[in-house]
Amino acid sequence: MALERTLILVKPDAVQRRLTGEILSRLERKGLKIVGAKMLRITPELSRQHYAEHVEKPFYPDLEGFITSGPVVAVCAEGPGAIAVCRTLMGATNGREAAPGTIRGDYGQSRSMNLIHGSDGPDAAARELKLYFKDEELFAFDKLIEPVLYE
Ligand code: RTP
Numbered sequence: 288m289a290l291e292r293t294l295i296l297v298k299p300d301a302v303q304r305r306l307t308g309e310i311l312s313r314l315e316r317k318g319l320k321i322v323g324a325k326m327l328r329i330t331p332e333l334s335r336q337h338y339a340e341h342v343e344k345p346f347y348p349d350l351e352g353f354i355t356s357g358p359v360v361a362v363c364a365e366g367p368g369a370i371a372v373c374r375t376l377m378g379a380t381n382g383r384e385a386a387p388g389t390i391r392g393d394y395g396q397s398r399s400m401n402l403i404h405g406s407d408g409p410d411a412a413a414r415e416l417k418l419y420f421k422d423e424e425l426f427a428f429d430k431l432i433e434p435v436l437y438e
């Protein structure tokens with residue numbers, strides 16, 4: 288399985304509900320590696336770029352209003368098959384339909400305030416990661432601690 292990187296957003300509802308640690312902890316416990324992280328407030332312009340496929344849809348104004356309503360935590364998660372693994376951990380878009388055991392299934396009932404974003408494929412992951420992270424903001428770090436761990 289190829290090593291992949293995917294963009295995760297802890298959405299404004301999750302940040303406000305103090306679920307950031309819980310959500311990122313689930314990714315880490317699954318074995319995903321956080322190789323980049325930042326808190327930011329998404330602007331309307333960034334929202335239009337991020338959700339380019341949805342800009343013309345009727346629900347877009349509400350989606351933009353929500354995603355720009357407060358800070359998010361953007362994370363680059365790395366691992367074998369990371370894109371699909373994260374989508375599985377997230378659960379279905381609508382919290383009422385998301386399976387128990389998934390992040391959306393366990394913490395919400397909303398279709399719009401659904402806690403987490405994850406890229407839905409390799410092209411989206413590459414495009415979205417560029418919107419949030421410069422190359423130098425993503426790290427390869429295991430080699431740095433290995434000598435200390437085993438000395
Ligand atoms: P996301 O992109 O936010 O991670 O969520 P997703 O892949 O599960 O869902 P997607 O189809 O990409 O939709 C993006 C966001 O738009 C809102 N939405 N509203 N009213 C509606 O019919 C509708 N459909 C989608 C949701 O908030 C979804 O997260």
Ligand code: MG
Pocket residue numbers: 407
């Ligand atoms: Mg999506």
